[in-house]
Amino acid sequence: ETGVTQSPTHLIKTRGQQVTLRCSSQSGHNTVSWYQQALGQGPQFIFQYYREEENGRGNFPPRFSGLQFPNYSSELNVNALELDDSALYLCATLRRGYNEQFFGPGTRLTVL
Amino acid sequence: AQKITQTQPGMFVQEKEAVTLDCTYDTSDQSYGLFWYKQPSSGEMIFLIYQGSYDEQNATEGRYSLNFQKARKSANLVISASQLGDSAMYFCAMFSTQGGSEKLVFGKGTKLTVNP
Numbered sequence: 001e002t003g004v005t006q007s008p009t010h011l012i013k014t015r016g017q018q019v020t021l022r023c024s025s026q027s028g029h030n031t032v033s034w035y036q037q038a039l040g041q042g043p044q045f046i047f048q049y050y051r052e053e054e055n056g057r058g059n060f061p062p063r064f065s066g067l068q069f070p071n072y073s074s075e076l077n078v079n080a081l082e083l084d085d086s087a088l089y090l091c092a093t094l095r096r097g098y099n100e101q102f103f104g105p106g107t108r109l110t111v112l
Numbered sequence: 113a114q115k116i117t118q119t120q121p122g123m124f125v126q127e128k129e130a131v132t133l134d135c136t137y138d139t140s141d142q143s144y145g146l147f148w149y150k151q152p153s154s155g156e157m158i159f160l161i162y163q164g165s166y167d168e169q170n171a172t173e174g175r176y177s178l179n180f181q182k183a184r185k186s187a188n189l190v191i192s193a194s195q196l197g198d199s200a201m202y203f204c205a206m207f208s209t210q211g212g213s214e215k216l217v218f219g220k221g222t223k224l225t226v227n228p
Contacts, residue, residue: 002156033215042116042203042218043157056213088155094214101216103149103157 002026004093004104012110018079021107023091025072029102030095031055032074034066037088037106049074078109086111114139114208116219124225125194132179133189133222135204141165145207146187147216148178152200160202163187194226 003026013019025032031050035043045058049068063079072093078085088108092101115138125131137146148160163171163178171178179188191198201223205216 031214033213035216040220042205042220043216045213045215045217048213048215050213056211056215058215090155090157092157092216100147100159100162101214102159106155108155 002102002104004091004102006089006091006104006107008107009105010108010110012112013081014112015081015083017081018077019081019109021076021078021089021091021109023074023076023093023104025074025093026102028095029093030072031093032068032072033092033094033101034074034076035090035092036060037090038084039087043090046076081111083111085109114141114144114206114210114217116204116206116217118204118219118222120222121220122223122225124227125191127196127226127228128193130190130192131194131224133191133202133204133224135187135189135219137185137187137204137206139185139206139208141208146178146180147205147207148176148187148189149203149205150198150200151203151221157203161189191224196226196228199224199226 005024033048034046037043047057052068067075088106094101144165146163150158161173177190205218
C-alpha cells in the first residue's frame with residue numbers, strides 16, 4: 001500500500017464528454033504526476049504539478065488539464081473525450097528531489 | 113531524449129526457477145536512476161528495485177536483483193525462486209528531469225507467467 005488513492009476506480013463515458021479524475025497524495029509528497037497507460041503499453045507521462053502549478057508536460061494536447069490543491073491532492077480533467085483516451089490513468093506522488101514515485105491504483109476510463 | 117527498451121513481450125518460467133527480464137536504456141545524462149515496477153492485473157504499479165547510475169554495487173531487494181551493466185546500458189531484473197504470485201507485467205523505467213519535471217520514462221513491459 002502506497003497511501004495514494006484514486007477515484008473513481010472505473011468510469012465509462014461517451015465521446016465528446018468531459019471527465020475528472022482524482023488523486024490523493026501521500027503525506028509529505030508535494031509533487032504529483034499523471035500517466036496514461038493504453039492497453040498493452042507502458043505508462044506515458046501526461047504532466048506534473050508542484051506547488052499547485054504545472055511543472056512539465058508530456059506529448060498531450062491542451063484538452064488534458066490538471067489542478068493541484070493546497071493539501072497536494074490533484075485532479076486530471078479531460079475535455080472532448082476521444083475513443084483513444086480509453087486507458088488506465090495513474091497518478092504518482094513524490095517528494096521533490098527524491099527519485100521514488102508512489103503510484104495509486106489507477107482509474108480505468110472507457111470511452112464509447 | 114531518454115528511451116527504455118524491453119525486447120521480451122512475454123516470458124515463461126517454472127515455479128522455483130530464476131528468470132531474467134531484459135532492459136536496455138538510452139540517455140545522455142551522466143546521472144540517472146533506473147527502476148523496475150511490477151503491475152498485476154489490478155493495475156497498481158508496485159515498486160521493486162532501484163539502481164542509481166553511480167551506485168557501485170548492483171541493487172538487491174529480497175528475491176529481486178538488478179544486473180546493472182553501465183557500459184552496455186543494460187539494467188536487467190533477475191527474479192530468483194519464482195513464485196506463482198510473480199505472474200504479472202514488469203516495467204523498466206528511467207528517472208528523468210528533462211524539461212524541469214521529475215518523471216519516469218517507461219518501457220513497453222514484459223509479461224511474466226510462472227507455471228506450477
